[in-house]
Amino acid sequence: MADKLCMVVSEGTFDKAYMPLMMGTTAAAMGSEVHVFYTFFGTGLLKKVAKPKLPGMFRLFTGVFQKRMSKVGIPGHDELMKQAMDMGINFYACATTMGLMGVKESDLKPGVKVLGAAAFLKLAGESKTTLFIG
Amino acid sequence: MCPMPIVALAKKVKELKSGQVLELLADDVGAKEDVPAWCSRTGHQLVGTEEEGKLLRFYIKLK
Numbered sequence: 001m002a003d004k005l006c007m008v009v010s011e012g013t014f015d016k017a018y019m020p021l022m023m024g025t026t027a028a029a030m031g032s033e034v035h036v037f038y039t040f041f042g043t044g045l046l047k048k049v050a051k052p053k054l055p056g057m058f059r060l061f062t063g064v065f066q067k068r069m070s071k072v073g074i075p076g077h078d079e080l081m082k083q084a085m086d087m088g089i090n091f092y093a094c095a096t097t098m099g100l101m102g103v104k105e106s107d108l109k110p111g112v113k114v115l116g117a118a119a120f121l122k123l124a125g126e127s128k129t130t131l132f133i134g
Numbered sequence: 135m136c137p138m139p140i141v142a143l144a145k146k147v148k149e150l151k152s153g154q155v156l157e158l159l160a161d162d163v164g165a166k167e168d169v170p171a172w173c174s175r176t177g178h179q180l181v182g183t184e185e186e187g188k189l190l191r192f193y194i195k196l197k
Contacts, residue, residue: 022136022137023137025137025140025141026136026137026140026141026168028141028144029137029140029141029143029144029172030140030144030171030172030175030176031175031176072135073135073138074135074138083141087141087144
């Protein structure tokens with residue numbers, strides 16, 4: 001059976017948005033099964049159009065940073081998430097915090113599943129590696 | 135740049151047959167360690183590595 005990698009994303013800033021996608025696509029390329037669970041400020045990243053910004057005052061430089069990333073061949077957030085889904089990565093929105101953050105199921109990108117904490121913990125329990133990004 | 139060489143590599147490998155040798159060019163320093171790690175994890179054989187300035191060249195024989 002393939003190794004499993006689980007990740008929890010609790011922040012919605014640019015850096016925390018990219019980390020699970022880069023780590024996840026790499027793991028999928030290495031043959032792992034990948035599950036990413038978005039909670040609290042992370043849930044906004046699963047909306048159909050997500051434009052994460054750098055944290056704090058650095059948010060003003062998000063555009064510059066984005067340009068630098070496309071220069072080295074890293075696609076935009078939503079495009080990278082789509083590539084990740086095509087590679088078979090599973091994305092989940094935390095059922096409870098969706099309500100808190102005002103994210104509706106109809107707002108989510110196609111392919112994103114809504115999951116509770118217990119179901120995610122079951123997946124995490126079966127995986128070799130679980131990372132928390134927050 | 136990381137992780138794109140590995141992601142592109144995994145995609146390409148799916149189109150090729152067992153026994154074929156794939157040549158990978160990368161300008162990402164991370165690839166130096168990433169490509170051997172990917173090979174040992176996936177079971178494909180790294181048969182050669184060359185370095186030309188900033189450019190890295192890998193030869194991978196598919197399992």
